[in-house]
Amino acid sequence: MARLGGGRSDSGLLTLDEAAADAVSRVHPVAGMLELPLAEADGHVLAQALIAPRDLPPFANSAVDGYAVRFADLTTGAATRLPVLGRTMAGEAPAVLEQGAWRIFTGAPVPEGADTIVMQEDVVAENGAVALPAGIKRGANLRLAGEDVARRQEVLPVGRRLRPQDLGLLAALGLVEVTVRRRPRVALFSTGDELAEPGQTLGPGAIYDANRAMLRGMLLRAGAEVVDLGILRDEARGLEQRLREAATDCDLVLTSGGVSVGEADHVRDAVLACGTLDLWRVAIKPGKPIAIGSVTGTPFIGLPGNPVAVFVGFAFVAGPLLARLAGEAYRPPRAWPVRLGFAYARKPGRREFLRVSLEQGVDGAVVARRHPGEGAGSLASLAQSDGLVVLAEDVGQVDAGDSAPFLPYAELF
Template sequence: MARLANDCFANPPEMISATEALEKISAAAAPVVATESISLFEAGGRIVAEDIIAPRNVPPSDNSAVDGYAFRFSDYEKDPDRPYSIAGQSKAGHPWKGTSTPNTMVKILTGAIMPDGFDTIAMVEDISLQDNQVILPTGLKAGANCRKTGEDIRKGEVLLRKGTRLRPQELGYLASVGLGTVHVFKRLKVALFSTGDELINPGEAASTTSIYDSNRLILAGLLNNLGCSVTDLDILKDRLPIVRAALNEAAKDHDLVLTSGGVSMGDEDHVRTALSDIGHLHFWRIAIKPGRPLALGQIGNTAFVGLPGNPIAALVCTLLFVRPLIKTLSGAAIEPPLSFRAAAEFSMKKKSGRTEWLRGRYSVSKDGSGRAEKYPTEGSGILSSAIWANGLIEIGDDVTYINKGDMVTFLPFSELMS
């Protein structure tokens, strides 16, 4: 199995921009998972591990797009008003085996193979019958209502490129050429845990000093959406030996270790120290908000990401930085998420030199233009803001003030969470 090179995420200590951070992820990371062949029925959401070449044409033969009557356009062109006699019928799976003769036609049903010698079809609702003969309408064009061999897929063409995620439409695409199995990357194995003496799991009895751990549920949902195989390592208490042993063990049989909390500079933030003991921790001092601290490193050749403990910061950092890392490690092709331009429904001041993401709600005005509202408060612990929002508003590092009506970039959650 291919694994990460040692120190592949190493970077200079100075503050870097969000763009530079993403470029480093793209340049340094590579697929680390093995491949396997699986049934097409099991392949939803998986990543194609090789270019897939079409083994046949689709459609394999000229066929009818409608219920109607097949005829020779050359006969129609000479005398559009001439009546036609019906020589037979062609059904899907049961083609007519006769031979075309002048001024005859064949009744044909949708999907049926075009009879030899015929090249055009009139829809059944457009013809008229007179003494058991067919009168065609005026204005028909050559080749009308006929699907040509290979007009959808040509034998030998590349159907899907390596790195494509298989959605329902890709599964149908592969099925249409008769493929029953597909070669895919195995699921990325991710170890997930939170740290903190104050944390407890949902369902447990809480004291006034307890906080229910929401981060692992958020992160597990995102990881599942991205096609990962997730191992929940629960909550680790703030004890250096416990954290160190858990990190070391998780790195042995996972491709990525993902933690929440414990990477700041506080006395009880032991993840940073543990990682320095057993691996390499490269603090990515990224000029962003929310998101500090965001740590990325390695334990041997297993990737490590340490997320902030505040749930909104953890969510935003996962969507914007961990998501592209996971895609790359999983073998998926990376494309920037779709975004919209929208008029700001707010005004705000902002520090220069850092990129910020606001929880936002996109909507369409009566005139059809897009607009973006921001959540009134910016605290990284306010989870209700993520329920209210349907995406993130991105404010560039060079911006210091947003006036109401200024155009801003909106990133929908639907794009960031898949």
């Protein structure tokens, strides 16, 4: 089970970078490794660097259908006519070429002695011979052994979250298993007497629990194993007991709602009864209040109740912490500049995330259009947009036509 490091209390307004760095510094990667077959390894984090056990490709082979020749046999500045002495298909043993040309197909091993491949479209074949054009370059269309990956080369670093293309590379190297870290187990629940499970009949003043469904999806995409604890009611003693139980066999406890100082916000008191708690005020919009602490030594994160604040808080604070728990070499999401299709004025001081959709302008440039749903409770604004325009802390006003950094949702999850 992951354990929380030493904490600190900060009553000031933290920047987002400070909050994320503080959160990450409190945890260590989970213990435990697994040997998984490649078919089950997608999305897992490498526990050790992978070293190539062999060259890739393992032998020199042809990149095209054509004819293998010795460059020394070609006439400089003029066409060359050579007899065709044999042929090799993919999967056959390599031949030996001492003179002439050799018919060869894509992926077939190059005959010993040959050093150049001429594409079949560039030759004229007739009467058992081929006419080769002038200007052929030595080594053309030849894939050398180890050209892609050399034996003993590090091909994937420790901490890499495996992707389909990574698995393809490992399969090409002949590997059948890979050593990965255990996935972090995350206990997830929502709090609030007003919440109901989707599918239930709503009572007076009730709403369906959307945050848990969203957080579950984000956790799964981040490579976590989710322990869904459902909805917890605003009752102090019950909350404390459930928190203790969740912390027993999980690496992180994650909640949404109930961490402020309201009369019915009992999560704060329940956490303090069995652990530690810092309630940050982070200089972001939306999502200023974020709680981090521990429950009997297990890391705890309490996100706000508004869905957009939950989304932002998870993406930029909980996400990096979870990557650290997973042993992943974390890469911050990459933004690129887009042209704004709107004006926006605000008071500087917080990093703000605006939900936008992209479209192509009349001049072909990408333009960001702001979603009309501005509130932190607007789930539609998340579902109907392409990503977030980021306004730095010192930016007060932007105008249509200005450039601003854009973070696509695909960079976050």
